[in-house]
Amino acid sequence: MVRIIYEHPTEWPAEGPLRVEAQFSGEITVPPDLARRRANGYLAREVALFIIAGEPMLILRDHPCWQMPAILRLRGFGNLAEVGLIDVDAQTGEVTPLSEAEIQAIRQRAHDIAARLAPSPETAG
Numbered sequence: 001m002v003r004i005i006y007e008h009p010t011e012w013p014a015e016g017p018l019r020v021e022a023q024f025s026g027e028i029t030v031p032p033d034l035a036r037r038r039a040n041g042y043l044a045r046e047v048a049l050f051i052i053a054g055e056p057m058l059i060l061r062d063h064p065c066w067q068m069p070a071i072l073r074l075r076g077f078g079n080l081a082e083v084g085l086i087d088v089d090a091q092t093g094e095v096t097p098l099s100e101a102e103i104q105a106i107r108q109r110a111h112d113i114a115a116r117l118a119p120s121p122e123t124a125g
Contacts, residue, residue, distance in 0.1 A: 027091070
């Protein structure tokens with residue numbers, strides 16, 4: 001199964017309903033498994049080894065991309081939480097680089113979650 005999301009580039013109106021007319025026509029040349037592998041390589045190199053890419057969703061916008069949650073995965077605990085997002089171009093396979101601020105935010109979220117799992121000195125024994 002492939003999840004496809006259409007990104008509508010407009011703001012919600014101040015009053016009344018939002019009118020949506022959506023259409024996309026084009027080729028998606030990068031399969032989701034390749035996008036996920038590329039995202040995992042990038043996350044391991046640039047963010048942390050214990051952050052992995054989750055299930056890809058195809059986002060249709062001006063330039064389509066595969067978007068995946070960045071997931072904190074710890075040995076002995078498995079997948080714990082989503083700590084960010086990562087995009088891979090659906091036509092070229094290139095990872096959209098995260099800014100230094102985004103990388104630091106992901107690392108901080110992961111650290112905060114992992115710190116709650118560590119035993120305190122009193123309980124460690």
